[in-house]
Amino acid sequence: MSDKILICDDEDHIRQFMKINLEYSGFDIVEAGSGEEALKLADIEKPQVYILDIMLPGISGYEVCESIRKNYPKAGIIMVSAKSQDIDKILGLERGCDDYIIKPFNPQELILRVRSLVRRVNYTNDEKEKVNEDILVDGIFKLDLYSRNFYKNNKEIDVTPTEFVIIKNFILNKGKAMSRMEIMKDTWGDNYSTDTKIVDVNIRRIRAKIEENPAKPEYIETVWGTGYRWS
Missing domain, CATH: 1.10.10.10 (Winged helix-like DNA-binding domain superfamily/Winged helix DNA-binding domain)
Structure with a gap:
């Protein structure tokens, strides 16, 4: 069974970019366009790893991260943002994310980050x-x-x-x-x-x-x- 990844981003083209590359690498992808949708899908799909954009309509990626970490402490979380300031990285990490990736990023970087986190989650x-x-x-x-x-x-x-x-x-x-x-x-x-x-x-x-x-x-x-x- 493929490892399941939930991608939460309100921009369709970014979600599709990530989905295509991760599916090509063998991952099973679930998509969410908002934080509220991501939290609903978390309870249904139980993904191993979450990729969360920070700037979302409604509740922010930070809030989604905190909720996921509280309810699913062993899940992996990667925060994604166009912001590169140290404070934004630290805020994500303090809320429980495992990794942080800055837009724009190349597909290989995304795949390497996800694979690394999946290994930590699965602990083979x-x-x-x-x-x-x-x-x-x-x-x-x-x-x-x-x-x-x-x-x-x-x-x-x-x-x-x-x-x-x-x-x-x-x-x-x-x-x-x-x-x-x-x-x-x-x-x-x-x-x-x-x-x-x-x-x-x-x-x-x-x-x-x-x-x-x-x-x-x-x-x-x-x-x-x-x-x-x-x-």
Whole structure:
């Protein structure tokens, strides 16, 4: 069965551009012309990945992202916008999106971003075999690689597909100072090209979920001039 992608954009020609290229790459596409329609289709179609334009009639892409993340925490979300300012990227990431793409973009970039996110969402058997375990345990934390559930003190914590992969790589590299570029490569893949703010925002989101005091983190330390370390 093909992976299902929901495209939400109020401009028909942009939706068709994305649909044609993604269908050619083997994905099953669902279309929505508004945020309201996207939320209705989310409950019916249960797509693995959502591609959401920010500027929509009615509710915005940001609001759709927040709702999807609340109701389907393990889904993948890519925000799309003509805006390239850092604040717009950060707003999308803070609301729970996994990736951000700027218009205009070429088809290959879109396909690579979607494939990378689908891999994180599906978490294939090949990836599980690399660590040769179904469950990773580190102190009070547990990652179930089969169900993709994450626990602290045996209490499940909702994490996005991107956050899950970041945590997995941290635990597998416990004590190692990992650079932002290293985290980006391990999480988004070799072909991903963006600034490293996407790493910082995801770390901030993870800290908010697992730290007693995110301002004074115990588990994800900042290594100044380098990146982060799982301690």
